[in-house]
Amino acid sequence: MPDAPYPRERLILPWHLTWAEVNPARQPFDPDTAPAVIRSLPPSAAVPARPPGRSGRPEVYSWGQQQGTRWADEMSFAIVGHYGHWASGWRWGVGEADFNGGPVHAWCCPADSMGDPEHTLGVVTEALIEWRGWLEELADRFDRFLPLVVSGSADAGDWERAALHLVTVVVDRTCADGSWEGHCRQVLGWFLGLAGIPSERHEPLLDRSIDDRFDTFVTPSNLLIQDVAEQLGRAVTGQ
Template sequence: MDPVAEFLADRYGRWACGWNWSVGEGDVDGGVVEVWCCSSDSVSTPIATAPLVVEALQEWRGWLEDLAERFAALAPPGNTTAPSADCWYWERACTRLVTVVADRTQAESGWYGHCMQVLEWFLAYNGIDEQRAREIVKSAVGGRFGSWIAPDVTVVDAVSSHFAQTVAKN
C-alpha cells in the first residue's frame, strides 16, 4: 500500500483505499477517479498535491455512496437470497451495475476488474458469502469483458442472465 493510501485508511477507514483508483492507466487503473492519474503526473508540490488528493478521496467516496444507493434500490424484495427470489431482480441489478461501471470507468484499461468487484460487493450486500460471490461473478463474466471497450448489449445480457441464474441456485 502506498504511504498516502495507508495514511488515509488509518485516518478514515478501509474505504479510503480506493482514492487513487484512476480511470485509464494510472498507478491503479480501471477505476472511477478522474482527478488523479498517477504519481508521476499528479504529484508536484505539497501545496498543489494535497488538494488533488482530497478531491480524489471525495470523488471515490461519492462513488461508494452512489453504489450504496444503487445496491439498496436494486436489492431483491426482502433483501433475500432464497432460491425463490425472482431471477429478474438479479438480472436487472447485474445489467445496471455493469452498465454504470463501464460508463464511470469509461471502459478503459482494466475497467472490468472494478466491475467484477462491484458485482461481488452487491452480492455481499445481499448476504452472499465472499467466496461464493467471487465464484458467481467469475462464472458469469468468464472473460467476456476486455480493456478499452464497453461490452455490447448481447454480452451484458449474457453475463446478466448467467449471473441471475447462478445466484438463484445459491
C-alpha cells in the same frame, strides 16, 4: 484504526477491499473538513518538487515512478491511518493509473497528477472526495435493488435487472479503460455479499456468468452486458 490482519503494504491496495470495509454507512466522513485533514497529515509538509514538463519526459516519468510514488504511498498510509482502510481507493484512477481500472478521475499517477504542493494536496483531496462519493452512490444503488433480490419471490429476472444496472454504471464510471473488469467483479461481489450469497460462491458465480468476456480497454456491448446479467441471474437462482 485497528491493526490490519495483513501486511502494511496491502492497506493502500484497493483491489482487496470488502464492502464491510468501504460501506459509507459504517465509515464517517465529512467532505467539508477533508481539505484541512489532508493538509494536517505529515506527508503534506514534504510534497516533493515535480520536474517541469510533460509526464512522458524521461526525467518526469522516472521521478513519478520513484520520488512521486514514494510520497503518494506515504500519503496513502497517512490517509488510511486517519480515515480507515476504505480511503485507500483515492488513488484508484481510471485506466492505467497508480492502481489500474478504477473509478477515480481526479488522480492518475504522480507524474500526471502532482504539481506544486498546493495543487497536489488539492488533487489528493478531490480524489478522496470523489472516491467516497462513488461508494455512497453504490450504496444507494445497492439499496435500490437489494429488496428485489432478497424477497421471498425473487427470481432470475430480479437478479438480471440488478446486475445489468450495476455493470452498466461501472462501465460508465471506469470508461471501460485499463483493467476495468476487476472493479466490475468487485462491485458485483459486494452486491452478492449484501444479498446473503456466501463469499465462497462469489468467484464461481462471476466466472460462470462473465466467462472472460469482459476485456480491458474494451467497452462491452449492450447485448454482452445483457447476456452476462442473464447468466448471473440464472447462476444465482438456479433457474
